[in-house]
Amino acid sequence: MRSLIAFPCAGETLIGTLDAALGATGLLIVSGGNEIRCGAHRGMALLAAEVAAKGRPVFRYDRRGIGDSTGANAGFLSARDDLIAAAAAFRAHAPHVTTIVGYGNCDAATTLTLYGHDAGIDRLLLANPWTIEDTDDLPPAAAIRATYRQRLTSPRAWARLLAGQIDMTKAIKGLRKASATRPQTFAARVVATIERWGNAATVLLATGDATAQAYRAAARHLPAQLIETASHSFARPQDQHRLRAAVFDALDAKRM
Template sequence: MRRLTTFDCDGATLAATLDEGEHATGLLIVSGGNEVRHGAHRGMAMLAQALAARGTPVFRYDRRGVGDSDGDNRGFAHASADLHAAVAAFRRLAPHVNRLHAFGNCDAATLLALEGRSAGINRVLLANPWTIEPTDDLPPATAIRAGYAQQLRDPAEWRRLLSGGIDIGKAIKGLMKIARTPSQPSTLATRVTQAIAAWGNDATVLLARDDNTARAFTDAARAHTLQTLTIDTSSHSFARAADKQALADIVTRWLAE
């Protein structure tokens, strides 16, 4: 059964959804960016329904200023209180849950990596953690580098270049960004990768193979040995039908470990 509910966070009323299940391990799903708790193309709602049908209680919520929740949206960096309040609400509504796992994509994964332990979460599955501190409107240098490498191996791209089908100005900007990007990871990237490493076996990273955010994370995490899974897709939110199924299979196996 799916229940709509609300809970308080620093005076704001936050909207949430509980998909009920009898298992003692519950899953908290945290939405990334300004995405509502239903997820891209209702992906997180569908995932919650499938897991609850197998007995796992699943709790989702809209952070302050997003979706049906009150308050000001100040981004993931200011959403620690929302996470803590959501955990408390989940435990209150499902008192039989004695182990709490959490899944988040993009900056929700970053939030969980940094704040999940203090919120009382036992294990985390972190999809495409956000490690980028934007300086312009171009993709991260890692993604540009990977894109150029792929294009150089493709004869069709050489024909596009010779026929004027490639934006030379944009290409030059991309090369300049690669040249000026320091080899050391950014402050955010360092904090996130170190935080994930500190979780040890309680953290698993899930990457969309051809997603720019995932590529940036992979580059930033080279100094660490992390538990990592990959879905062969370029969809950041695992929006395609095959991606949704692959994600559901991975989450199901991960919860059963």
């Protein structure tokens, strides 16, 4: 059974969706970017229905200024109160839930990392955590390095270079960024927080995704589950299968 729930957050009203089920372990889905709670192509809504059909309740919500919720959208780093309010609403409307697993992709994963303890969330499934603080229009340095490694072995790329079909100004900017060694303070903060979660956090990475590559470059010492895809949202059917398996593994894990 699916129901809409309105709940307060810092003087505004957030709207959430509860897919009810009788299980004691529930899934709290946090949307990334400016996505509404149903997700791209209803992906999060479909995931919620599948999880609930197998006995685990699921709660999704729009943070302030997104979708059906009131207020101003101040971005994922200002979403602490929204996450706390959503977790409280989940518990209030599904009081039999004793364990909450948080799932998010991209900056939603980072929101869960930074503020999940404040919301009383027990375990995390973090897909492609956002660790990038760059302000230019280039991809992350780790993604640039991966791209150039691939191009150096590609005869087609060399042919394009010799034919003058590559923007050399942009290529030089990319090379400079790829070789830079400046400190990534935000990345260090996110990675350190994930490390403190210990076994209660599982990281899932799309190997060909720039956001995932940036995280991997900053967190090579931490374990991660890899999915061989370039799809940031795990859009291919085989990617979706792997994602759902990871979700159920997180739900079925023993409490840490």
